Amino acid sequence: MKAALVRTHGGPEAIEIAEVPKPEPRPGEVLVQVKAAGMNHLDTWVRRGLPGRTLPLPMILGADASGIAVEIAPGADGVKEGDRVFVAPGFSCTRCVHCLSGEEALCRDYGIFGEHRNGTQAEYIAVPSGNILALPDTLSFEEGAAFPLVFLTSWHMLIHRARLRPGEEVLIHAGGSGIGTSSIQIAKLHGARVITTVGSDDKAGKARTLGADEVINYRREDFAQEIRRLTGKRGVDVVIENVGQETWDRSIRSLARGGRLVTCGATTGYEGATDIRYVFFKGLSILGSTMGSRSELLRIARFMAEGKLHPVIDRVLPLARIAEGHRAMAERSLFGKIVLTP
Numbered sequence: 001m002k003a004a005l006v007r008t009h010g011g012p013e014a015i016e017i018a019e020v021p022k023p024e025p026r027p028g029e030v031l032v033q034v035k036a037a038g039m040n041h042l043d044t045w046v047r048r049g050l051p052g053r054t055l056p057l058p059m060i061l062g063a064d065a066s067g068i069a070v071e072i073a074p075g076a077d078g079v080k081e082g083d084r085v086f087v088a089p090g091f092s093c094t095r096c097v098h099c100l101s102g103e104e105a106l107c108r109d110y111g112i113f114g115e116h117r118n119g120t121q122a123e124y125i126a127v128p129s130g131n132i133l134a135l136p137d138t139l140s141f142e143e144g145a146a147f148p149l150v151f152l153t154s155w156h157m158l159i160h161r162a163r164l165r166p167g168e169e170v171l172i173h174a175g176g177s178g179i180g181t182s183s184i185q186i187a188k189l190h191g192a193r194v195i196t197t198v199g200s201d202d203k204a205g206k207a208r209t210l211g212a213d214e215v216i217n218y219r220r221e222d223f224a225q226e227i228r229r230l231t232g233k234r235g236v237d238v239v240i241e242n243v244g245q246e247t248w249d250r251s252i253r254s255l256a257r258g259g260r261l262v263t264c265g266a267t268t269g270y271e272g273a274t275d276i277r278y279v280f281f282k283g284l285s286i287l288g289s290t291m292g293s294r295s296e297l298l299r300i301a302r303f304m305a306e307g308k309l310h311p312v313i314d315r316v317l318p319l320a321r322i323a324e325g326h327r328a329m330a331e332r333s334l335f336g337k338i339v340l341t342p
């Protein structure tokens with residue numbers, strides 16, 4: 001079968017569309033014929049390599065996929081041949097205290113397809129049956145591959161970590177990113193007022209269409225000053241951070257009393273300065289978050305089926321044009337997700 005394979009770390013040209021053996025599902029696993037596979041920033045990190053971490057290579061990229069269950073190995077249950085399915089992007093031991101309390105991402109054995117074991121950007125993938133979820137009838141395969149990782153991450157940040165409540169105000173950085181487009185919708189679904197930042201006027205209109213109440217063009221305006229203006233100097237209750245070093249101190253200064261900052265990434269660098277006075281005087285919380293639980297993914301899928309949440313797709317590319325997708329992600333010239341079709 002064909003697969004997007006990284007043998008050695010490097011630029012977009014390091015990805016090879018290779019001919020590799022079709023995976024054999026082990027006991028308890030399901031073989032999925034991939035109809036669409038989503039791209040995430042994670043793919044970029046795996047391709048480039050992460051400082052201080054050794055990733056197993058060669059690796060097939062990709063955490064998100066949808067497709068058809070074509071082979072059910074003994075011991076796999078809850079799914080039958082021919083079912084339309086999507087893949088939960090994370091896997092864990094399923095029996096430790098974290099897994100049993102719905103905190104799978106804290107499991108010592110937690111892993112993500114395309115990072116810890118072969119991923120979804122291929123014609124087939126074999127996954128544990130627990131990772132197979134029913135694709136809502138209302139969603140196309142492309143849509144089914146565009147939402148799991150980013151909506152799961154955003155839901156976990158806003159709802160589980162920040163405990164977002166109706167009427168609260170939220171700052172969501174990079175409203176055109178995967179995390180941005182999903183966070184805007186989830187925050188609106190929960191009755192919040194959403195302020196987001198974008199890098200172009202074109203993206204501003206799209207962010208408003210998704211439900212953002214206020215949009216700041218961060219290339220023209222300082223977002224921290226705009227937050228002061230838009231909230232009458234009060235600040236926001238929650239900040240969704242995935243930018244990192246470039247915005248960290250201003251994100252903290254943008255919080256209201258009792259505010260919560262949740263971080264799931266640091267694309268511009270890891271060194272954030274924190275003025276500790278703000279943290280204690282204003283009773284702030286700084287929360288880390290990564291991925292989420294399958295129970296959250298089930299809730300998200302239900303809202304997708306009801307048309308209350310929508311996958312946002314920037315473009316669909318054939319697998320052979322994957323390098324183009326990596327370049328577009330590096331240039332941030334996207335609104336929503338890139339989906340690959342094998």
Ligand SMILES: [Zn+2]
Pocket residue numbers: 092093094095096097098099100104107108109
């Ligand atoms: Zn576990």
